[in-house]
Amino acid sequence: MAEEVLQDSFAAIWHSARDYRPHLSAPMTWMATIVRNKAFDVLRSADHAVEIDGNDFDTAVLRALEDPGLNPPDALQLSRDAKALAACMAELDSGHRQVVGMAFFHDLSHSELAHQLAMPIGTIKTWIRRSLERLRTCLGKQERA
Amino acid sequence: MNYRDENGLRDVLCDKLAGEYVLGTLQGGARRRFERWLMDDAALRSVVDGWRARLTPMAEFAPAVRPRRRVWRAIEGRLRLRPGVAAFWRPLGLAAMVATLVLAVTLVQWRSREPAIDYVATLSDAQARAMLLVTADRRHGTLDVRVADGVDVAADRVLQLWAVPKEGAPRSLGLLPRTGAARFALPPNALSADVALLAVSIEPTGGSPDPDKPSGPIVYKGGWVQAM
Numbered sequence: 001m002a003e004e005v006l007q008d009s010f011a012a013i014w015h016s017a018r019d020y021r022p023h024l025s026a027p028m029t030w031m032a033t034i035v036r037n038k039a040f041d042v043l044r045s046a047d048h049a050v051e052i053d054g055n056d057f058d059t060a061v062l063r064a065l066e067d068p069g070l071n072p073p074d075a076l077q078l079s080r081d082a083k084a085l086a087a088c089m090a091e092l093d094s095g096h097r098q099v100v101g102m103a104f105f106h107d108l109s110h111s112e113l114a115h116q117l118a119m120p121i122g123t124i125k126t127w128i129r130r131s132l133e134r135l136r137t138c139l140g141k142q143e144r145a
Numbered sequence: 146m147n148y149r150d151e152n153g154l155r156d157v158l159c160d161k162l163a164g165e166y167v168l169g170t171l172q173g174g175a176r177r178r179f180e181r182w183l184m185d186d187a188a189l190r191s192v193v194d195g196w197r198a199r200l201t202p203m204a205e206f207a208p209a210v211r212p213r214r215r216v217w218r219a220i221e222g223r224l225r226l227r228p229g230v231a232a233f234w235r236p237l238g239l240a241a242m243v244a245t246l247v248l249a250v251t252l253v254q255w256r257s258r259e260p261a262i263d264y265v266a267t268l269s270d271a272q273a274r275a276m277l278l279v280t281a282d283r284r285h286g287t288l289d290v291r292v293a294d295g296v297d298v299a300a301d302r303v304l305q306l307w308a309v310p311k312e313g314a315p316r317s318l319g320l321l322p323r324t325g326a327a328r329f330a331l332p333p334n335a336l337s338a339d340v341a342l343l344a345v346s347i348e349p350t351g352g353s354p355d356p357d358k359p360s361g362p363i364v365y366k367g368g369w370v371q372a373m
Contacts, residue, residue: 109172
């Protein structure tokens with residue numbers, strides 16, 4: 001399934017390259033958005049309760065989020081934007097970081113997150129809102145620095 | 146929910162919804178309403194673009210996965226790219242990078258660290274059709290060019306690839322072969338920050354007689370942008 005998504009995405013990227021607006025987004029952001037949307041579209045339409053090989057994946061990702069310096073070869077491959085984001089993610093409380101990471105990678109709604117983490121939905125909403133605000137402030141500071 | 150509220154409140158709400166839309170927590174009916182609104186509101190689209198720029202780099206935190214060869218073959222078939230020399234292009238990094246995202250939703254066991262693509266350009270003709278894809282891999286010092294079907298040159302002419310800096314003379318990167326794929330050694334100055342464009346000109350056999358500029362018409366060009 002991932003391979004089909006990849007093929008679809010490449011085709012979409014190739015065919016819509018003329019619509020790409022460099023002043024609006026960086027090329028990786030643009031391509032990554034296409035791939036991510038395609039992937040989630042496929043998963044939604046297939047109505048897959050995808051068994052995200054959850055734990056290993058989340059552990060790896062969260063470790064990267066906590067401290068991208070832990071694994072130098074990986075850290076070297078990160079773009080400047082990703083390094084900036086990692087630094088700001090590292091400043092979030094660990095619970096907040098986990099919620100944001102799970103939402104991004106698994107396309108979960110507030111209520112799905114609440115269910116997965118066995119937490120009240122109000123808490124999830126608050127954590128997401130605060131995390132997004134903090135990330136924006138933190139990334140804005142880095143940009144000006 | 147009525148999204149079209151009074152101005153100040155509306156901005157705050159827009160921003161919150163855009164962030165949640167990009168993050169993925171905005172789902173179901175609310176997501177569909179938001180997408181409809183997005184279609185005819187350019188200001189909202191730019192708020193969403195801002196959040197995409199902030200959050201999408203998160204995809205890079207996922208471990209990279211290298212797709213199987215047949216994925217490349219299928220892509221080549223779909224895009225009607227000429228089959229190139231297999232070893233050239235397939236294992237390279239664009240796929241590996243993009244695949245990091247695919248991994249986010251599905252699966253996969255085998256992990257390998259692939260070379261990263263540093264720069265990428267899609268070169269288009271005057272009708273804005275994408276004709277060439279050029280990628281640079283700094284670690285391996287290579288420049289890969291992929292040519293779409295429909296690129297034809299007279300028998301006594303060649304295509305020459307140029308790096309065009311913001312100021313000063315263009316620099317030749319090499320002559321493109323007639324087959325679909327080519328790899329060049331990456332000239333050190335091809336990646337310097339002042340290179341804004343890549344361009345392809347039609348030249349006599351052997352390339353432009355003037356090493357500092359094309360002698361024939363520019364037929365394709367595209368922005369040379371840092372990928373990661």
